[in-house]
Amino acid sequence: MAKLVLPAGLLVLALLGVPMLLMLRYSFNSFDPLYLMKEAFTFGNYARAVVDPYYQKILLTTVAVALASTLLTTLLAYGPAYWLARMEGRWKSKLTILTMFPLLVGGVVRSAGYMALLSSDGLINATLRGLGLITVPLQLLYTPGAVVFATVGIVLPYMILTLASVIESIPRQVEDAAANLGARPGTAFIRVLMPLSLPGVLAGSTLVFILCMNAYATPLLLGGPQFQMMAPAVYDQFARASNWPFGAALAFLLLVVTVALTTLGSSVIARRYKAG
Amino acid sequence: MTKLSRRQFLATTSAAGASALLASPALAQSKELVVGTWGGTFGDLLKANVDEALLVPQGYDVLQEISGPVPRRTKLITERMQRRGSMDAALLADFDMHAAARVGALETLDAGNVPNYDTILPFLKKKTSVPLIYSAHVIVYRKDLVKTPPTSVQALWDPAYKGKIGLSDFLYTSNMAYAAVANGGTVDNYANAEKGVEGWKALEAKLLPSTEAVGQALASGDIWLTIISAARGYSWQKSGIDLAWCVPEEGAFPAVYEAGVPKNARHPEAGLAYMNALLTPDAQVAFAEKMGYLPTVKSAKISPELEARIGFSEAEQNRLWTPDLDFIMENQAGLLDTWNRILKG
Amino acid sequence: MKSLELVNIRKEYGDAVAVDDMNMTIRKGELVSLLGPSGCGKTTTLRMVAGFVAPSAGSVLIDGRDVTHRPPYERNTALVFQSYALFPHMSVAQNVAFGLEMRRMPRAEREAKSLEALRRVRLDHLAERYPRQLSGGQQQRVALARGLVLNPDVFLLDEPLSNLDAKLRAEVRSEIRGLQQALELTTLMVTHDQEEALTMSDGLVLMAGGRVRQSGSAQDLYERPADAFVADFVGRSNVLEGRVEGGSFRMKDGTALPGTAVPTARYYTLRPEKIALTSPDQGVPGTLREVLYLGAQTEYTVLLGTTPVTVIRATPGPDDTLARLRPGDPVGLRWNSADARLLDS
Numbered sequence: 019m020a021k022l023v024l025p026a027g028l029l030v031l032a033l034l035g036v037p038m039l040l041m042l043r044y045s046f047n048s049f050d051p052l053y054l055m056k057e058a059f060t061f062g063n064y065a066r067a068v069v070d071p072y073y074q075k076i077l078l079t080t081v082a083v084a085l086a087s088t089l090l091t092t093l094l095a096y097g098p099a100y101w102l103a104r105m106e107g108r109w110k111s112k113l114t115i116l117t118m119f120p121l122l123v124g125g126v127v128r129s130a131g132y133m134a135l136l137s138s139d140g141l142i143n144a145t146l147r148g149l150g151l152i153t154v155p156l157q158l159l160y161t162p163g164a165v166v167f168a169t170v171g172i173v174l175p176y177m178i179l180t181l182a183s184v185i186e187s188i189p190r191q192v193e194d195a196a197a198n199l200g201a202r203p204g205t206a207f208i209r210v211l212m213p214l215s216l217p218g219v220l221a222g223s224t225l226v227f228i229l230c231m232n233a234y235a236t237p238l239l240l241g242g243p244q245f246q247m248m249a250p251a252v253y254d255q256f257a258r259a260s261n262w263p264f265g266a267a268l269a270f271l272l273l274v275v276t277v278a279l280t281t282l283g284s285s286v287i288a289r290r291y292k293a294g
Numbered sequence: 295m296t297k298l299s300r301r302q303f304l305a306t307t308s309a310a311g312a313s314a315l316l317a318s319p320a321l322a323q324s325k326e327l328v329v330g331t332w333g334g335t336f337g338d339l340l341k342a343n344v345d346e347a348l349l350v351p352q353g354y355d356v357l358q359e360i361s362g363p364v365p366r367r368t369k370l371i372t373e374r375m376q377r378r379g380s381m382d383a384a385l386l387a388d389f390d391m392h393a394a395a396r397v398g399a400l401e402t403l404d405a406g407n408v409p410n411y412d413t414i415l416p417f418l419k420k421k422t423s424v425p426l427i428y429s430a431h432v433i434v435y436r437k438d439l440v441k442t443p444p445t446s447v448q449a450l451w452d453p454a455y456k457g458k459i460g461l462s463d464f465l466y467t468s469n470m471a472y473a474a475v476a477n478g479g480t481v482d483n484y485a486n487a488e489k490g491v492e493g494w495k496a497l498e499a500k501l502l503p504s505t506e507a508v509g510q511a512l513a514s515g516d517i518w519l520t521i522i523s524a525a526r527g528y529s530w531q532k533s534g535i536d537l538a539w540c541v542p543e544e545g546a547f548p549a550v551y552e553a554g555v556p557k558n559a560r561h562p563e564a565g566l567a568y569m570n571a572l573l574t575p576d577a578q579v580a581f582a583e584k585m586g587y588l589p590t591v592k593s594a595k596i597s598p599e600l601e602a603r604i605g606f607s608e609a610e611q612n613r614l615w616t617p618d619l620d621f622i623m624e625n626q627a628g629l630l631d632t633w634n635r636i637l638k639g
Numbered sequence: 640m641k642s643l644e645l646v647n648i649r650k651e652y653g654d655a656v657a658v659d660d661m662n663m664t665i666r667k668g669e670l671v672s673l674l675g676p677s678g679c680g681k682t683t684t685l686r687m688v689a690g691f692v693a694p695s696a697g698s699v700l701i702d703g704r705d706v707t708h709r710p711p712y713e714r715n716t717a718l719v720f721q722s723y724a725l726f727p728h729m730s731v732a733q734n735v736a737f738g739l740e741m742r743r744m745p746r747a748e749r750e751a752k753s754l755e756a757l758r759r760v761r762l763d764h765l766a767e768r769y770p771r772q773l774s775g776g777q778q779q780r781v782a783l784a785r786g787l788v789l790n791p792d793v794f795l796l797d798e799p800l801s802n803l804d805a806k807l808r809a810e811v812r813s814e815i816r817g818l819q820q821a822l823e824l825t826t827l828m829v830t831h832d833q834e835e836a837l838t839m840s841d842g843l844v845l846m847a848g849g850r851v852r853q854s855g856s857a858q859d860l861y862e863r864p865a866d867a868f869v870a871d872f873v874g875r876s877n878v879l880e881g882r883v884e885g886g887s888f889r890m891k892d893g894t895a896l897p898g899t900a901v902p903t904a905r906y907y908t909l910r911p912e913k914i915a916l917t918s919p920d921q922g923v924p925g926t927l928r929e930v931l932y933l934g935a936q937t938e939y940t941v942l943l944g945t946t947p948v949t950v951i952r953a954t955p956g957p958d959d960t961l962a963r964l965r966p967g968d969p970v971g972l973r974w975n976s977a978d979a980r981l982l983d984s
């Protein structure tokens with residue numbers, strides 16, 4: 019067994035690690051308009067990424083959208099996850115599969131679906147107009163709200179499934195015990211269910227936060243060209259400016275910020291609940 | 295199976311390289327020809343009117359390698375050090391092709407290796423590439439909504455069109471050339487281009503993510519005027535949008551699409567045959583009819599009606615700018631940065 | 640005074656009836672055991688009292704108040720779950736104080752009271768531990784403390800001993816009974832173990848198939864079972880099938896037994912310890928088939944005709960004639976006819 023695991027592990031490591039190391043190296047190179055990239059060892063790309071208010075704002079927007087989407091996803095997912103976890107019989111597996119279903123369709127396709135929903139002649143505007151509630155279509159597409167809305171829709175299944183599996187592992191009797199001891203449903207949720215499902219909330223929101231921080235298609239398609247987030251900005255550097263060193267530096271900045279925030283977030287939440 | 299040398303192996307690590315290997319003389323009879331190009335309508339037209347009409351009968355097996363222009367340009371530049379490149383022919387806009395030419399990635403072309411070379415219109419002749427089609431980025435506008443037909447680039451900053459000016463995010467190079475010219479600069483230095491872009495920001499110009507989005511915005515009346523190729527104006531007109539276009543009195547940005555042969559092509563003679571085929575009148579006319587782009591060779595004749603709709607008058611032709619492609623190449627990253635900062639910041 | 644009263648209570652799940660028209664009363668300070676085979680509706684009944692299951696019909700009265708439609712958190716009951724259901728993220732002290740906190744008792748007071756409750760179950764020294772750091776028996780006692788600290792109107796125990804090993808079971812049994820009596824807790828205990836029920840309860844309710852088969856004191860059920868099911872379930876009984884015929888009870892295999900008190904009887908029941916073993920000529924003759932040494936007692940299986948009858952006697956001393964009996968030996972069985980119960984059903 020070990021004979022098989024070792025080479026397989028090395029292969030995975032190589033597949034994951036080598037491109038990353040290559041990018042890391044590129045991020046210290048310098049850009050040249052003629053030859054695109056010159057071997058160098060400079061922190062200039064990082065300095066520019068960190069100091070430039072333009073990229074600061076993009077990073078801030080990215081973090082804000084990711085936080086808002088994660089929070090909203092958690093709030094929206096909890097109820098359905100609980101319902102799914104506590105469900106019995108054959109409907110449970112059917113609904114679980116149904117929840118997974120959207121994951122079979124790529125994020126780009128689903129983002130396009132949200133475009134069709136939100137555009138000025140899309141489903142929502144057409145319905146509102148049909149009902150006579152509006153005459154001029156509402157500007158729904160190409161707004162930060164549209165990005166958050168679609169991102170939430172896209173990551174929701176991950177959150178529901180993660181939460182449901184953790185809630186399922188909490189015995190129902192523990193909840194009954196809280197009610198029996200006099201806890202109203204709200205109190206029972208805050209004092210018992212919530213802390214016990216915290217590992218699920220943490221796992222789910224970490225996963226979702228990482229997905230949101232790296233969202234590409236959704237901000238591009240639903241935010242419009244004026245709305246800037248990190249992943250499209252990184253792509254822009256590679257595919258439009260041909261500036262690989264700076265693109266690589268932006269990508270690593272995004273990585274570092276994502277890792278830092280998820281670590282910070284989980285430790286703060288975990289500590290707060292330990293104390294309470 | 296022939297044994298691979300280490301260098302050959304390295305040269306085949308790209309997908310196109312791998313398919314080129316299959317076509318090495320020991321394995322295949324037909325002559326392989328790998329063309330780096332755009333896909334979509336453009337690629338289909340190439341396939342029908344160049345590949346199948348002209349090259350397949352000559353025994354070539356044409357393989358389109360489809361990608362965006364920047365990765366293609368990057369490939370030309372980065373592969374030039376290798377013994378064998380992945381493409382036998384590459385298509386790019388003139389300023390991207392220029393960058394590849396500058397680093398010496400392209401074969402020199404002349405009547406000796408491309409028989410049709412001498413039929414190229416003089417102002418489009420280049421040493422290392424042949425022009426496939428051309429048009430110009432002009433002011434395209436809704437005839438029914440823009441009451442006074444524009445004649446000057448200044449129309450794009452007319453406060454009357456506040457919120458109705460559309461800008462293709464892709465065409466930042468052309469858009470900024472207009473911005474420079476409108477503010478006393480030239481296409482050779484792009485001086486004061488920021489001023490023009492800031493003017494657009496102030497007028498709440500709409501930034502559109504793709505050419506298709508520009509078409510939709512014109513169709514819905516979300517925007518009334520924009521800068522886009524006359525060829526696009528023509529094809530949207532055909533689709534029923536009430537459009538007209540003008541070459542401003544200050545001139546317009548030429549849109550030239552070119553093709554070249556990498557010096558390290560696996561099958562250089564195939565690449566050269568492709569160049570020659572692109573300059574064939576029939577192929578040129580097909581592009582004119584389907585996409586509204588103009589032929590680049592004297593020998594191609596399009597019908598007078600079509601000429602009237604897509605052609606440029608001699609005066610218009612003379613007004614087209616001749617941008618300093620060196621300047622653009624060296625400053626493109628900076629131009630994009632300025633563009634992004636002002637309109638997206 | 641009646642502390643808990645169930646009036647014609649019924650629970651249906653779809654077509655299945657889990658509890659069927661049940662009536663039951665517990666007086667203040669009494670412990671009543673709900674006894675019956677698995678699946679007979681005990682837990683469902685308990686959960687209807689706690690408020691987790693809404694009855695399909697009938698009502699639940701606690702201290703004379705109708706609580707049928709009150710949610711669990713508005714009933715002052717304390718349920719000790721079969722699985723204990725401690726809160727794993729809270730310390731032992733926090734678990735015990737939880738109910739008091741829900742009743743908005745000030746911190747100092749509730750800490751003192753929980754410690755007092757933990758002292759009662761001899762766990763005050765483990766107050767700061769977490770449930771996962773305790774043994775099964777200790778967890779059980781925390782669950783008891785968490786309930787009794789509330790001084791509940793009704794204390795509910797669901798199979799409290801089922802997860803403990805045999806030695807611990809006897810210990811916890813007397814501990815629960817001791818606490819219940821000391822604190823005069825009105826208690827409803829669910830069990831499927833008749834020994835548990837007989838030794839701990841003031842009253843017994845025997846259920847089968849969702850219905851009450853007999854209720855009363857331990858003596859009532861043991862000495863005067865209402866039917867063959869009760870006789871068999873409570874304690875051990877020889878339940879012999881047959882009919883009253885010509886001055887005796889004739890079993891299916893034809894063997895005649897003394898006693899005709901109930902002419903319509905279909906069952907003849909006899910406790911194993913009420914039967915004496917004699918020589919064949921002094922009682923109903925039979926053949927010894929098996930001798931099972933149980934320590935202080937010995938169990939004999941005797942065939943009357945073809946029907947096996949169990950007899951339990953104090954283990955005979957070495958000189959006793961009984962000690963020489965071997966399987967296959969002819970024996971006689973004798974009993975006081977008052978000890979035989981003839982039952983219709």
Ligand SMILES: Nc1ncnc2c1ncn2[C@@H]1O[C@H](COP(=O)(O)OP(=O)(O)O)[C@@H](O)[C@H]1O
Pocket residue numbers: 652655656657675676677678679680681682683684
């Ligand atoms: N939630 C439920 N849904 C359907 N049937 C149930 C449910 N709970 C219990 N039952 C059924 O009701 C009957 C009584 O169950 P229960 O009260 O748990 O029995 P006990 O505790 O005596 O073993 C059983 O047949 C059981 O299958």
Ligand SMILES: [Mg+2]
Pocket residue numbers: 681682
């Ligand atoms: Mg049960």
